Amino acid sequence: MKNLFIATTLCAFLGACNSQVATFQPGEIWYDTNQQMINAHGGGVMIHNGTYYWYGEYKGDSTYHAPGVEWDCYRTEAGGVSCYSSKDLQSWTFEGVVLKPELNDSTSDIHPSMVIERPKVIYNEKTGKYVMWMHIDNYNYSKAATGVAIADSPTGPFQYLHSLRPFGEESRDMGLFKDDDGRAYHIYSSRGNSTLFIHLLSDDYLEHTGQYSTNFAGKYREAPAVFKRGNKYYIISSGCSGWDPNEAEYAIADSMLGTWTVMGNPCIGENSNKTFGGQSTFVIPVNPAKDQYIAMFDKWNKLDLINSRYIWLPIRFHADSISIEWKDQWSTNDF
Ligand code: DGJ
Numbered sequence: 001m002k003n004l005f006i007a008t009t010l011c012a013f014l015g016a017c018n019s020q021v022a023t024f025q026p027g028e029i030w031y032d033t034n035q036q037m038i039n040a041h042g043g044g045v046m047i048h049n050g051t052y053y054w055y056g057e058y059k060g061d062s063t064y065h066a067p068g069v070e071w072d073c074y075r076t077e078a079g080g081v082s083c084y085s086s087k088d089l090q091s092w093t094f095e096g097v098v099l100k101p102e103l104n105d106s107t108s109d110i111h112p113s114m115v116i117e118r119p120k121v122i123y124n125e126k127t128g129k130y131v132m133w134m135h136i137d138n139y140n141y142s143k144a145a146t147g148v149a150i151a152d153s154p155t156g157p158f159q160y161l162h163s164l165r166p167f168g169e170e171s172r173d174m175g176l177f178k179d180d181d182g183r184a185y186h187i188y189s190s191r192g193n194s195t196l197f198i199h200l201l202s203d204d205y206l207e208h209t210g211q212y213s214t215n216f217a218g219k220y221r222e223a224p225a226v227f228k229r230g231n232k233y234y235i236i237s238s239g240c241s242g243w244d245p246n247e248a249e250y251a252i253a254d255s256m257l258g259t260w261t262v263m264g265n266p267c268i269g270e271n272s273n274k275t276f277g278g279q280s281t282f283v284i285p286v287n288p289a290k291d292q293y294i295a296m297f298d299k300w301n302k303l304d305l306i307n308s309r310y311i312w313l314p315i316r317f318h319a320d321s322i323s324i325e326w327k328d329q330w331s332t333n334d335f
Contacts, residue, residue, distance in 0.1 A: 020088050021090075021331050021333050022088055022089035022331060023090065023331040024312050024313075024327075024331070025328065025329050026276070026309075026310070026311040026312060026326070026327065027276075027277070027299055027309050027310075027311055028309065030310055032092045032094045038054075038092060038094075038310070039058050039079075040056025040057070040058070040083075040084055041056050041300075041308050042056060042057045042117050042119070043055050043056025043057070043118075043120075043282065044056075044118075044120040044121065044282035044296075045282060045284045046121045046122060046123065047284070048123055048154055050087065051085050052085065052087070052284070053083055053085050053095075053121065054083065054086070055081055055120065055121050056119065057079075057082075057116060057117055057118070057119065058079035058080050058081060058082040058097050059076045059079060059305050060076035060077035060306065061076070061306050063075070063076050063302070063303060063305045063306070064076075066140055069139070069140045072302070073139075073242075074243060074305065075305070076306060077112035077113070078101055078110065078112050078114050079097065080097040080098075080099045080100045080101040080116065081098055081099035081116065081119040081132065081149075081158070082094070082095075082096070082098065083098040083155055085155065089284075095155040096156070098151065098155055098156030098158050099116075099119070099134075099149050099157075099158040101116070108160075109136045109147055109162075110160050113138075113139060114136065114138055114139070114143075115136065115139070116136060116147070117137070118134060118135045118175070119133070119134040120133055120134070120175060120176035120282070121154070121176075122176055122178040122184055123178075126203060127204050127205075129151065129152065129204070130152070130154050131149075131184075131204075131205040131206065132151070133146055133148050133176050133186055134148075134149075134174070135172055135173060135174050135188075136163040137172065144170035144171060144172050144190075145163040145164060145170075145171055146163060146164060146166065146171040146174060146186065146188060147160065147161075147163040148161045148162065148163075148164075148206060166188070166197070166199055166208040166212075167210060170191060170192070171189070171190055172189045172190070172193060172222070173188065173193070173222040173223050173224065175187040175224040175225055175226050175235075175282070177226040177227075177228075179228065180228070183201075184200075184205045185198050185199060185201065185226075185256050186199045186201055186208065187199075187224040187226055187235070188224075189220075189221065189222050189240075191217075193221075193222060193240050194217060194218055195215065195216065195217045195218075196221045196224060196235075196237065197212050197213070197214055198212060198215060198256055199212035200212065200256075213257040215251075215258055216260070216262070220239060221237040221239070221249065222237060222238050222279075223238040223280045223281060224236075224237045224280070225280040225283045225296070226256075227283035228288075229291070229293070229317070231254065232253070232320055233253045234251070234252055234322065236250045236266060236280045237249055237250070237251075237280060238275065242302070244300075244302070245274040245279060246275070246279075247265050247272075247273045247275065248265055248266055248280055249262060249263075249264060250262075250263050250264070263321060266315070266324045267323075267326075268324070268325055269326055270326065271326065275297060276299075276313075276326045277311070278297030278298060278299045278311040279299075279300065281296050281297060283295050284312075287335075290335065291317050291335070292314070293315040294314060294315070295312070295313050295314075295315050296311075297310070297311040297312070298310065298311070313325070313326070313327060313330070314327075314330060314334065314335055
């Protein structure tokens with residue numbers, strides 16, 4: 001990624017090639033423009049005024065097993081939410097930790113002893129605010145809540161508002177989807193992760209409306225990543241096996257609240273039954289008119305979480321079906 005970044009910059013300088021072409025090496029170390037390792041896990045990308053903003057979990061640099069917790073509960077100190085910006089998906093500028101952890105209040109949801117995961121940001125045209133939702137938990141994941149923060153700028157600072165359980169129900173792994181009509185939905189694993197809720201948010205995106213659907217009950221889906229192509233909605237999700245990879249599944253619907261039709265594993269080829277070692281987090285609609293979508297996955301390193309990697313792969317369409325194939329390297333020219 002580092003060399004490719006230099007190559008692309010040189011190309012742009014010489015005017016010899018299209019600087020809009022981005023090249024990806026899934027699973028390798030990705031660096032920002034300061035040659036620091038990108039630290040934005042479980043993330044999502046907001047496209048806003050011609051810029052890509054990548055938000056993610058800013059992992060602390062030591063991983064430990066949560067004391068006294070029986071399951072495979074590896075964790076780092078919650079370091080808040082980072083943001084990187086890019087014009088071309090290739091060179092990413094670190095915009096800082098845009099939601100800072102609360103270091104001095106051990107009772108705060110965003111104290112380092114807590115869990116801040118899967119942050120996603122959308123812009124609200126009506127209020128002019130950037131709204132972030134995230135999974136908030138305690139060290140053993142029993143709080144099972146969602147948190148919300150707002151900012152006046154995409155690069156923050158985000159002001160943390162509070163956490164809640166939507167209409168009293170648990171909320172863990174999550175995604176956020178803003179539809180073409182401006183409606184936004186919170187998608188979250190609930191009821192012991194057995195059921196995926198899709199919940200319409202209020203017009204200001206700060207509250208749950210009570211209009212929701214319960215989906216895939218008993219199927220234990222996590223890591224939901226939603227996108228829209230034409231009039232069809234898609235959810236890619238993972239199974240539930242902690243930090244370890246499992247088989248992805250996708251579903252299609254004609255409306256966000258469903259009914260969702262399960263289509264099977266979108267991944268094909270070697271290691272596709274383990275999502276190539278990754279877990280879904282988001283789909284970037286790079287250019288929907290040309291069917292250009294990037295599926296984002298995290299390749300977790302549970303014993304050293306900050307050293308988890310990113311797997312971004314193009315989605316291919318076959319009528320309404322999709323497939324995702326492993327590539328050691330690919331570029332946006334390959335769409
Ligand atoms: C799986 C989830 O998808 C991750 O975001 C994280 O919560 C881990 N479980 C924790 O084990």
